[in-house]
Amino acid sequence: MNISDVYRHSLVIAFDYRVPDPSRVGPLLERKTAALADMGAHHVLVYRSTQEHGRVLVMTGVHSREPVVEVMRSGVLWDWFDSVGMEEIPAIFAGEIIARFDLTEPLRASAEPQVPGVVVAGIVSVDDVAVLTGQLDLAVDRFKSAGIRQMWVFQAFDDSSEVLMLSELDDAASAQRWIENPDVATEWMTHAGMGVYPPLFVGEFDRIVRIDAAH
């Protein structure tokens, strides 16, 4: 399963939250596939924070079958949060992919699969999304040198200035260096954590749940 294929042509619903036992999230999702299918989900990716116990980032790829607000009111999300024991519901990002940067080398057919990297994710408001993506485009060589494998940019439906930035890096050391010394094109990271926006998420891929439309 290529994660890039999941995000391509998708709208995503994402939320970042804390649960007492993050190991329950994946099995829970796998029991909810019928409800997720009704919501229009085709894949759910779960990332676990490597820095804060219990913090989880969930990215749900959704077909655009219904208006986003109706999807979020569908009850599936409430059921989800109830099932993991959450009283407070986090703010939720809903948007679509607007830019993707794949900095990996094409794998030879005989090559070993790449070890999953470390993800760094943030949701922020920027002055100009087009300027941001232009800056990112110009910085790809520097990103590659910094150990970034892939980067996805999602733009929110409810606020065209709001973006979710998701990056995969080679390892934890690369991620930490990058966070501590952000490139000018990724200065947005210094604004993560303001207001309703969660702080930067640093974590690793936990699992992917594929939702069969036949459910």
Add this chain to the structure above:
Amino acid sequence: MYVCLCVGVTSHTVAEAVACGATTSKEVAERCGAGAECGRCRRSVRAIIDSARRGPTLDRVE
């Protein structure tokens, strides 16, 4: 971001309610509906209120 799932209210709408004078989660609920039903979004609402009060600094939503 969507803050209130019950009524589909976004963080932008809540921020506007705060800019118009709402200083408590109750006042935000009265102005735009966020937090008026199940109330499970009030932490996010308070984060927006606190952020507006303090200005552009880091406010962690724990």
